[in-house]
Amino acid sequence: MSTTTQDHCNSQAPLRFETKAIHSGYDRQANADAVSVPIYASAAFDLENAQRGDALAGGAISGFEYSRVANPTVDALENRLAALENGVGAVAVSSGMAAVTYALMCVAEGGGRIVAPVNLYGASVDALGDFLPQFGIHGDFVTDINDLDAVEAAIGPQTKAIYTETVANPSTAVADIEGLAALAHRHDLPLIVDNTVPTPYLLRPIDFGADIVVHSTTKGITGHGNAIGGVVVDAGRFDWTNGKFPQFTRNDLVISDQKAGKWNSFASRFGNEAFIKRVRTKYLRTFGAVQSPFNAYLQLIGLETLAVREKQEVASALAIAEHLQTLAHVTRVNYASLEGQSTHDFARKYLPEGVGTILSFTVDGDSTNVQRILNGTKVFSYVPNIGDSRSLIVDPTHVTHREVPQQYYDAAGVSDNLIRLSIGLENVDDLIADLDQAIAGAYIG
Numbered sequence: 001m002s003t004t005t006q007d008h009c010n011s012q013a014p015l016r017f018e019t020k021a022i023h024s025g026y027d028r029q030a031n032a033d034a035v036s037v038p039i040y041a042s043a044a045f046d047l048e049n050a051q052r053g054d055a056l057a058g059g060a061i062s063g064f065e066y067s068r069v070a071n072p073t074v075d076a077l078e079n080r081l082a083a084l085e086n087g088v089g090a091v092a093v094s095s096g097m098a099a100v101t102y103a104l105m106c107v108a109e110g111g112g113r114i115v116a117p118v119n120l121y122g123a124s125v126d127a128l129g130d131f132l133p134q135f136g137i138h139g140d141f142v143t144d145i146n147d148l149d150a151v152e153a154a155i156g157p158q159t160k161a162i163y164t165e166t167v168a169n170p171s172t173a174v175a176d177i178e179g180l181a182a183l184a185h186r187h188d189l190p191l192i193v194d195n196t197v198p199t200p201y202l203l204r205p206i207d208f209g210a211d212i213v214v215h216s217t218t219k220g221i222t223g224h225g226n227a228i229g230g231v232v233v234d235a236g237r238f239d240w241t242n243g244k245f246p247q248f249t250r251n252d253l254v255i256s257d258q259k260a261g262k263w264n265s266f267a268s269r270f271g272n273e274a275f276i277k278r279v280r281t282k283y284l285r286t287f288g289a290v291q292s293p294f295n296a297y298l299q300l301i302g303l304e305t306l307a308v309r310e311k312q313e314v315a316s317a318l319a320i321a322e323h324l325q326t327l328a329h330v331t332r333v334n335y336a337s338l339e340g341q342s343t344h345d346f347a348r349k350y351l352p353e354g355v356g357t358i359l360s361f362t363v364d365g366d367s368t369n370v371q372r373i374l375n376g377t378k379v380f381s382y383v384p385n386i387g388d389s390r391s392l393i394v395d396p397t398h399v400t401h402r403e404v405p406q407q408y409y410d411a412a413g414v415s416d417n418l419i420r421l422s423i424g425l426e427n428v429d430d431l432i433a434d435l436d437q438a439i440a441g442a443y444i445g
Contacts, residue, residue, distance in 0.1 A: 017084065017201060018307045025079025031072070039297045040072045058257055059269075069285050073293040077300050081221075081231050084200040084303075085213050088236030089276040091284055092229060092296060096196060096216020097123050098289035099230030103192055103214050104128070104137060104163065106279050109247045111136030112160035117145035117175075118408040119168040122401035124194070125408070128163075143411040146176045146343065148183055160244065161190050166205055167197035167351070169386065170360040170396050170420040171413025172336045174346040181209025188242045196220070197356040197386070201310045206235040208350065212275065217299050219387030220357060223309050227298035229291055234276035241267050248274045254281055309389065309425065314354035316428040320421065321359045323432050329369075329439055334413060335359040358386050360396070360413070360420040367416055369442045370395055374419070376438035379430055386422040391431055394420050 015024070026037055045064040047053030055061045064070055074092050082090040093099050104114055104127070116128055118141045128139025140154045145164045155162075162184045164175045177193065184191040190211035195203060199220040205213050215221060217229040240248035251263040255270075255277075266274040266281075284290065321335035336347040336355045347355050363369060373393075374382055380393040384400050394400060396414050404412055423431065 020083050021080070021201075021303045021306055024083035026076045037073055037076045037297060037300050039293050040067075041293055042071075043067050059255060067293070068288055068290050069280065071291075071293050071296070073300075074291045074296040077291070077296040077303075078231070080300065080303060081200070081215070081217075082233055084204070085195075085233045086204055086206045086235075087213065087233040087276075089273050090231050090233045091276055091280045092217070092231045092291040092299075093284060094230065094289040094291055094295075095228050096194075096214070096218055096230040097127070099214040099216070099232050100124055100194060101127060101132075102279050102283040102287070102289070103212055103232050104132065104161070105135070106247075106275065106283060107190060107192065107212070107245070108132075108137040108160040111158070113138045113140050113156065113158045114161050114163050115140045115142065115151055115154045115159060116163045117142055117165075117168070117411075118404075119145075119171055119173060119412040120163075120165060121169050121194070121196075122396075122404050124165075125401075125404050125412075129405070141408070145180065146173075146346070148176070148179050151180065152183055152187075155187050155189070159187070159189060161192050163192045163194075165194040165197065166203055167336070167355050168413065169197055169358060169400075170418065171334050172197070172341075172343075172355050172359060173413065174336050174343040174350060174355060176346055177205050177208040177210055177350060181211075184211075185209070188239075188244055190238045197358060198351055198354075199306060199310060199356070199387075201306050202314070202353050202356060203351050206233070211235050211238040219385070220310065221306060221387070222299045222302040223306065223387060223389055224298075224302060225383075225385055225388035225390065227295040227302075229295050229299055232276065232279050234273065234279075236272040236276075238275070240274045248278065310354075310357070312425060313357040313423050316431065317357050317359055317421075317423040318354065319428050320423060320432060320435070324359075324361050324435070327436070327439060329363050329365070329443055330361050331364050331417075332362045333359065334361065357423045358420060359423070360418055362415060362417045363419065363439070363442075365417070365443065370417060370419060372442035373438045376441045377434050378437075379426055379434040380421070380438075386420075388422060389425045391424040391426055392422040396420050 078090040078092050142150045181191045192212040193205045193210045196216045213233040215231045248267045249265045256263045266278045270277040324330050324333045336343045380391045383392040
């Protein structure tokens with residue numbers, strides 16, 4: 001009898017990224033020896049008998065009851081992503097914004113403040129600046145997340161976390177993860193990072209001190225623009241019992257046995273997994289942004305080719321960024337891997353294999369020229385997504401960053417003359433030729 005995939009992976013250490021992306025977190029023998037992870041299209045699972053049902057419901061044994069809380073297909077995706085990010089656990093959810101929202105709400109539950117940069121993805125700026133304040137959670141925005149003095153000055157008694165993107169969208173500015181982690185930990189705060197743009201193939205923030213990592217798995221992880229999803233990954237190192245986070249230390253009925261008089265807090269019950277267990281038990285179970293088994297399956301398939309896709313896409317992105325610098329009507333190119341970019345040193349330190357598949361550039365002229373470029377491309381698709389196998393083009397201030405207040409534009413690296421690209425798997429010469437003809441055509445007549 002062949003060994004299970006899980007046993008095979010545990011038999012050698014450490015496994016390299018490409019191997020983990022295909023094998024980690026899945027036991028073939030527990031799944032009828034299926035080589036590919038099956039799609040468990042079941043809303044609920046047989047508890048078998050009263051005794052086992054009681055044990056499952058009380059958390060005395062592990063297993064599956066109801067797919068709103070856990071599903072075997074989704075579980076394999078969670079285990080694999082936790083392994084790739086070097087975390088202790090993960091919770092997959094229905095979108096990247098669900099992952100961001102759950103992480104921020106869980107850390108600042110009951111009211112608090114989050115220090116964050118203004119160059120976040122537009123929906124994240126809207127969440128912290130306008131929507132989450134309705135729930136008592138407020139964002140304190142700084143112009144430059146790598147200005148550690150400014151970040152520290154924004155920390156106050158109600159601060160619950162520092163939050164940033166590892167690589168900003170669309171500026172590709174790279175965050176100083178080690179510096180921010182050290183600062184956060186001096187103040188007994190966690191560092192939460194959105195690692196969507198580079199994916200865990202190019203960067204694993206937990207290795208540099210981050211405490212919580214979130215992703216929109218819709219993007220590079222899935223890689224084909226065919227499934228929406230998100231994930232929260234817990235490093236399992238932060239001390240949630242330091243007095244700033246009472247939600248982890250107070251007794252909670254849902255994880256206690258009131259009939260037996262046994263009461264638990266998330267910290268006492270789950271130890272270093274307190275955060276990720278609270279995300280699953282309180283946020284996923286209650287708010288219900290559930291990852292579907294079919295979408296989880298598509299993301300697992302995407303993960304299998306993540307490394308080879310990213311290698312080609314990053315090489316193409318760099319070549320295109322370098323080429324754009326030579327064009328007459330291009331006034332600036334944003335790609336942190338380029339020499340002379342403001343966060344190039346951080347790009348070399350944290351992302352030596354490349355900062356990801358997106359870049360942006362500004363052009364001269366006005367909105368008419370921008371629209372002509374957008375409408376003039378033949379290979380690029382005008383789509384508000386990133387990380388697709390197809391190459392995409394968009395104007396952020398009109399689509400992806402509409403929610404960003406105009407006074408943040410310069411610091412966020414966006415303007416009405418900015419165009420963002422997400423580089424896919426097409427031949428790079430075809431992509432360059434497409435941009436050349438679209439840009440040239442936008443200034444004729």
